[in-house]
Amino acid sequence: MFPYHAPVRDFRFVLEELLEHRSLDLPGFEETSSELVEAVLDEAARLAGDVWAPLNASGDRQGCRLEGDKVQLPDGFIEAYRAYVEGGWNGIGVPAVHGGQGLPEVVASAVQEMLHGANMALGLCPMLTAGAIEALAHHGSDAQKALYLPKLVEGTWTGTMNLTEPQAGSDLSKVRTRAVPCEAAEGDHYRLTGQKIFITWGEHDAAENILHLVLARTPDAAEGNKGISLFLVPKFLVNADGSLGARNDVICTSLEHKLGIHGSPTCTLSFGEQGGAIGYRVGEEGRGLNHMFTMMNAARHKVGVQGIGVAERACQHAFAYARDRVQGRLPKSRGGAECPIGDHLDVRRMLLSMRARTDALRALALYCADQLDVARHAEDAGDRQAAQAKADVLIPVVKAFSTDQAVEIASLGVQVHGGMGYIEETGAAQLLRDARIAPIYEGTNGIQALDLAGRKLQRDGGTALAGLIDEVEGTARALCVTPGLAALGEGLAAGAADLTAALATLLEEGSDPKRGPDAIQAYATPFLSLTGHVLCAWQMGRAALKAMAAEEAGSDDPGRPDPGRPDPFYTAKRQSADYAIRQWLPVGRAQRAVIEAGMASLAAFDPDTQ
Amino acid sequence: MFPYHAPVRDFRFVLEELLEHRSLDLPGFEETSSELVEAVLDEAARLAGDVWAPLNASGDRQGCRLEGDKVQLPDGFIEAYRAYVEGGWNGIGVPAVHGGQGLPEVVASAVQEMLHGANMALGLCPMLTAGAIEALAHHGSDAQKALYLPKLVEGTWTGTMNLTEPQAGSDLSKVRTRAVPCEAAEGDHYRLTGQKIFITWGEHDAAENILHLVLARTPDAAEGNKGISLFLVPKFLVNADGSLGARNDVICTSLEHKLGIHGSPTCTLSFGEQGGAIGYRVGEEGRGLNHMFTMMNAARHKVGVQGIGVAERACQHAFAYARDRVQGRLPKSRGGAECPIGDHLDVRRMLLSMRARTDALRALALYCADQLDVARHAEDAGDRQAAQAKADVLIPVVKAFSTDQAVEIASLGVQVHGGMGYIEETGAAQLLRDARIAPIYEGTNGIQALDLAGRKLQRDGGTALAGLIDEVEGTARALCVTPGLAALGEGLAAGAADLTAALATLLEEGSDPKRGPDAIQAYATPFLSLTGHVLCAWQMGRAALKAMAAEEAGSDDPGRPDPGRPDPFYTAKRQSADYAIRQWLPVGRAQRAVIEAGMASLAAFDPDTQ
Structure with a gap:
């Protein structure tokens, strides 16, 4: 299995450039500097890459064993978990009042992605602990909090x-x-x-x-x-x-x-x-179910992030293999030499598709985390409510869309490896097997779609989502007037129009007292897919604007080998954005037609005849 | 693991109603009656369901072991293979001159699908033998044929x-x-x-x-x-x-x-x-590679059929689970009672999507097999050539599109099972794991796309595919004038128009001496996907016409519990066709936009920056 390098450069891009470190200006984060955030990301990357990642393949091979009523974990897992606890990582996102370090959710999410990318099976342990912390912090008595929270927050x-x-x-x-x-x-x-x-x-x-x-x-x-x-x-x-x-x-x-x-x-x-x-x-x-639901939002966001972590690792494996594996030749017009498979445009399509989607999902998940930070910490109650309303709409999308896409990305990763991808020792297959649980647990992706199309949209008449679509349209306008990015603006605007139309259909048919509940069921999954595509494309549109500006400014980093020339990170980001909006979004836009085809054949189909 | 019931009813529908048993009128099949074909399908269904299918899960669990240089197969595999040989199944599609039974390829394909649906791992053994038979039959000397073919055809x-x-x-x-x-x-x-x-x-x-x-x-x-x-x-x-x-x-x-x-x-x-x-x-x-390629067409068709077999089994598992598993309640407007999950329209979407796609893939694969029969047996040389030209275009589509879809269908099957789908004992996960090889071997699906978009289309300037599109348009026109099916006709016509436009783009850019080879690489995969969607939708359009006519005629089978009323098989088929054309095809149609977005970002993207 290839090593895992946490995508720190991209986390910094999203946090600093797309989100402009907004969370650090919120009350409660006065002590959190951007330098501290960078240091946290770097340290987490070391733990993930050096300690957790090397155990991913061996943990899969060994698995867990039950001996009597004792569970034997794979070799090294206990030590790797202890290193995590001793590094103080378990409490980074927990408010200081409960003994945590109280870093913003955007930072905690980035760290979570790294840990899941390194070792998803091990990452589940603290993910579940976080749920228990939330449950006790929100609903426990003072005595319960005092007795149980400190050790949970430590991770002991x-x-x-x-x-x-x-x-x-x-x-x-x-x-x-x-x-x-x-x-x-x-x-x-x-x-x-x-x-x-x-x-x-x-x-x-x-x-x-x-x-x-x-x-x-x-x-x-x-x-x-x-x-x-x-x-x-x-x-x-x-x-x-x-x-x-x-x-x-x-x-x-x-x-x-x-x-x-x-x-x-x-x-x-x-x-x-x-x-x-x-x-x-x-x-x-x-009120047990209600209490459980308060923590489910957070848990669902984490599962989405987990999917992105695995997708990122699948990208890294596929790119590494495609760089190393020489097979076939370039077209004569490009010299005709033997070449690594990543130079064949059909393989490169898979690579770019994996990269563009992973970047887009990450940007959306962190945008959502940023809204959660605002919802919890903003001074103004109106700001808090507006951010919470956005987050409520975004969370089922982050959970379901990220995890469905992660399965596809991991499957593409297998495909890039050809026959080697089907051999377990390569590691690509494990990522597909691991990723496949994420669309199922913490509420199946069907349940997420119903949460979005039913509860979330019907209760506010789609107001929060319409607000997000307004922002998408704003980005589309900005792209349209930026030289070199107009085609992206047009594509994004078309996506926004499709989502607006689908939202209207969903609200209208969903509110019918008789057919409404069935209509919501019938449209939920295509609607969530359309929403995910449009919002991810939006984030990539924003990324393209930043990248284009940075490319034009050129690099001012004297440490780069070619100071004054654009940082290739931005060039690749702009190309990913182009792919996301012009070649990935169209597939999502087709979901509007799926919805507009109506629910009749679905409602009439009798599974018992099969 | 649920039992496997070979879809004999659907095979009969495709062979008798869609293909009108055309192959039985060809020279060489004078002795093959439709009754014989039915008997063969019924017998094969018994072998697949009773003998091969029960070993699928245990074979997966046990796997194969190497002891010294001996391979130990899973328990029961040797006996199950012997039952297959003793039943005379290995030679059913082999011409009588080589000792086979010389049944049409459409019949042999149906039998192959059953065997792979029952037990894909075991099915691979005769699939490879069939390749060796082809190699020797086409390229072996008379002495080699005499010495080796009889035992290969027997399967001993x-x-x-x-x-x-x-x-x-x-x-x-x-x-x-x-x-x-x-x-x-x-x-x-x-x-x-x-x-x-x-x-x-x-x-x-x-x-x-x-x-x-x-x-x-x-x-x-x-x-x-x-x-x-x-x-x-x-x-x-x-x-x-x-x-x-x-x-x-x-x-x-x-x-x-x-x-x-x-x-x-x-x-x-x-x-x-x-x-x-x-x-x-x-x-x-x-000329080893050329000789190998002569048999690859047949082998690639078989891999496509194999994917369909696994998809069919995934359907059967998902439907069985969705019928049994009671969870949640119907909407109040439908009575509010507890219900099996298949009654929730979001789950039913998954079921109908699985069923519609599997039926469509089967119809296309058998249409292609029928063309192979015409290409080999028709009296008229022009007929033979025209059929071979169609088959040449269809085979990479059958291989790649069926297997990509089979992976998605098997993955949906896992999803229908919820948490149980992730547990190996349920059997749904095995189908996903098994299916995942088919897009890789016998030429990766990327290679298939290049075969279609490059060799096959460039050499005849797209003539054979354009002929198929003409037939799609004819079916669309017939649907448009059939009461109740006009919307399907419009959808199918729009798909045909997209494919025509994409073909023009591919031929134009692909023939550019400098950029052509890269353009073919860049467009190949989306083009194959678009072609697969349109041709599968076409087959379902034809199925809808037959089903609608049969529904209107009513059942004349006195053995049915409700003689005179439509056979529910046809009702379900019409609903599957509606889904395939109106809710599945739009997603494929989006591939036209993907192609028209051009190849610039793909060509410029440098995988080495990642």
């Missing part, structure tokens, strides 16, 4: 999310795990019994303790969503002084045999085989 | 194709394996030394003997393509009476560890470690 304890049961996947109202309150004399806790499946990093020895956040049903509670509450079930009970007490009644009974992320233990957890696992309610009774 | 011996070497993949001019003629006293054979990689079914004990067809370079031969000849290297030498002689000097030195098709041994073969493997030249000296 890790967290899990226990939602799924065999009969309760996308439909969590069917959760059956039971939580029964103890007698008053025993304490204020509950006893949980039941089985949870697909629990990521549900059991391991990389941390001293594991805090399971568990959805369960209280006795006599209402059926459906309202009977479900959220519980904290520690692997080891925690004494009042923070020391570890008895082993709780929750064990791992099996590990899943999965297509990918073999280094991440996916556990079936059994609660209460010895009489009931001790659990503490987090937040209000009957 | 199997064949392999030895092309690839580490430095010679897509570029076979770099083959280094050497073949040195023996002293005249020793005989008329050669001694081969060298190493071949990626040899499918290169070693195994399912057959008594293995005949390796090997590309190798003769001494003092010219560099490049012209120095390469084709050799037959039997695993066991064959005595003049057909009995087996000494073990030849060719051994399997390792097996590849692959993403999928674990039940198919992919071997590294070493020739001549003990002084030289005995080989017999097949055909002319220096």
